[in-house]
Amino acid sequence: MSDADINGPTSEAPIPVTHDMGGASRFRCTAVERDEAPPDDFGKRVDALRQLLAQKGLMTVDELRRGIEAIPEDEYLALTYYERWLRSMTTLMLEKGVLSREDLR
Amino acid sequence: MSAPTRPDSPVRLEALIGALKGRGILTEDELTARQAQTDCASPEIGARMVARAWLDPEWRRLLLSDGSAAAEAMGVSMAGAPPLGVLEDMPRRHHLVVCTLCSCYPRAVLGYPPHWYKSFAYRARAVRDPRGVLAEWGTVLPKGVEVRVVDSTADYRWMVLPLRPEGTDGWSEDRLAAIVTRDALVGVALPQVTPRTVAV
Amino acid sequence: MTPAEGTSAAASDPPGKSAFAAPRFEPGARVLVLDDWPERRGPCHIRTPHYLRGRTGTVQRLLGCFASPEDLAFGRPASRRALYHVLFEQQPIWNEGHCGDELLVEIFEHWLEPIEATKKAI
Incomplete structure (x- = not known):
C-alpha cells in the first residue's frame, strides 16, 4: 500500500477555496470569539432586503452564496458578514440587469 | 468584538435599497415588515420544542420525524x-451543528445566528477540533460520549434535542424550557440545572 | 418566520413522494465522495466540503430530493437531486482527533459513488 492509500486524498489535495473553511489550518489556534451582540441595524436591514429579494424571485439563496464566494479572499476575510451579503446582492442585481450602474449613483 | 460595520457600508446599502425602490421593486413598508417578522424568531421557540419533547413522547416523535411540522404546530410559519x-x-452521542461553507442555521426556531456561529474560527474548527471548541464553552462531555458534528451543507437546517438533565423530575414545561439555551440547541453547551434555576 | 430564507428548499420533495428517479443508495450503503475539484475548472457553486472529497462514508438516510444548488446559483433550470445524510469518521480525515467522533453531512447523490464489496476493506 502506498502512502497515498494510507493517507487518503489529503496528501495531494488542492488548497480549498476561501469560503470552504472546514478544518482550515489558518484558524486552528484561533479561539472562537464569543460575541453575543445581536446584528446591528445595518445587518438587520441587509438581512430583510435579502429575504425580500428572494421572496420576489429576484435572487435565490444559492445565487447569493455564489456571489459571496466570488469575493476575493482578502476582502472576504476583511468584510463583515452582512457586508459580504451586501456586496453579493449588489453584484447580482447588476449582473441580472435588475439595476444599472446609473441606478446606484 | 466582531469587526464593526464600515462607515460607507450603510451608505451603499441605502443606495441599493433606493435604486430598488426607484424601480418599483420594493417599498420601505415591506422592508420594515420583513425585519419585524425576522426579529420575532428567538431561541425560546426551539427551547419550548425541546421541553415539550422531554415531557411528551408523542410530541418527541413528531419533532424527530418532521421538525418543520413540529415548528408549524408551535405557530411558526415554515412556508418557504x-x-x-x-x-x-443519546447517552453516548452528542451532536454539534456547524456550517463550514456559509452560515446555515435554523433561524425559524432560533432567530438570527450569533456572531460566533458565523465566525471563521468556529466554521474552521468545529469539524476538526470539536472537543476543543466545546471546551471553550466549558462543555466537557462525560467519558464514553462521542461527538457527531453535523456540517449543515445543503437544504436542511439542524437543531439539537439535548438530553434532559438529571434533577429535573417533576419540572413544568416552562421551567424545563428555561434551561434550554440557544447554545444547547446548537450543541456547544448542555442544559444546566444551576442553583439559580432550581430556586425558580 | 423567514419564508424567503431558502428558495431552493421550497422546491423540495419529501422522501418517497418524488417524481425523481429512484434514489440510488439505501441506508447503510458504503459510498465514496468524488475526489473532484470543479472550483479548479472555473466558476461554480458546490456544497460538498473539500475535506470530504475522496472520502468514504456510510449513507445514514435519504433526506429528500432538492433542486441542485449548482444550477440554482447561476439561475439555470435546476435538475432535481437526491440528498443524503452521510456519516464519516472524523479521525481518518484529519489524522487527529478522538476515536469514535463522527461527521454527519448532507451530500447530493451525484457526488457519491458506490463502493463495491471488494473495496470495502479500505
Whole structure:
C-alpha cells in the first residue's frame, strides 16, 4: 500500500477555496470569539432586503452564496458578514440587469 | 468584538435599497415588515420544542420525524423556509451543528445566528477540533460520549434535542424550557440545572 | 418566520413522494465522495466540503430530493437531486482527533459513488 492509500486524498489535495473553511489550518489556534451582540441595524436591514429579494424571485439563496464566494479572499476575510451579503446582492442585481450602474449613483 | 460595520457600508446599502425602490421593486413598508417578522424568531421557540419533547413522547416523535411540522404546530410559519431537522442526543452521542461553507442555521426556531456561529474560527474548527471548541464553552462531555458534528451543507437546517438533565423530575414545561439555551440547541453547551434555576 | 430564507428548499420533495428517479443508495450503503475539484475548472457553486472529497462514508438516510444548488446559483433550470445524510469518521480525515467522533453531512447523490464489496476493506 502506498502512502497515498494510507493517507487518503489529503496528501495531494488542492488548497480549498476561501469560503470552504472546514478544518482550515489558518484558524486552528484561533479561539472562537464569543460575541453575543445581536446584528446591528445595518445587518438587520441587509438581512430583510435579502429575504425580500428572494421572496420576489429576484435572487435565490444559492445565487447569493455564489456571489459571496466570488469575493476575493482578502476582502472576504476583511468584510463583515452582512457586508459580504451586501456586496453579493449588489453584484447580482447588476449582473441580472435588475439595476444599472446609473441606478446606484 | 466582531469587526464593526464600515462607515460607507450603510451608505451603499441605502443606495441599493433606493435604486430598488426607484424601480418599483420594493417599498420601505415591506422592508420594515420583513425585519419585524425576522426579529420575532428567538431561541425560546426551539427551547419550548425541546421541553415539550422531554415531557411528551408523542410530541418527541413528531419533532424527530418532521421538525418543520413540529415548528408549524408551535405557530411558526415554515412556508418557504428550509426543512427543519432535529438531531437527538443519546447517552453516548452528542451532536454539534456547524456550517463550514456559509452560515446555515435554523433561524425559524432560533432567530438570527450569533456572531460566533458565523465566525471563521468556529466554521474552521468545529469539524476538526470539536472537543476543543466545546471546551471553550466549558462543555466537557462525560467519558464514553462521542461527538457527531453535523456540517449543515445543503437544504436542511439542524437543531439539537439535548438530553434532559438529571434533577429535573417533576419540572413544568416552562421551567424545563428555561434551561434550554440557544447554545444547547446548537450543541456547544448542555442544559444546566444551576442553583439559580432550581430556586425558580 | 423567514419564508424567503431558502428558495431552493421550497422546491423540495419529501422522501418517497418524488417524481425523481429512484434514489440510488439505501441506508447503510458504503459510498465514496468524488475526489473532484470543479472550483479548479472555473466558476461554480458546490456544497460538498473539500475535506470530504475522496472520502468514504456510510449513507445514514435519504433526506429528500432538492433542486441542485449548482444550477440554482447561476439561475439555470435546476435538475432535481437526491440528498443524503452521510456519516464519516472524523479521525481518518484529519489524522487527529478522538476515536469514535463522527461527521454527519448532507451530500447530493451525484457526488457519491458506490463502493463495491471488494473495496470495502479500505
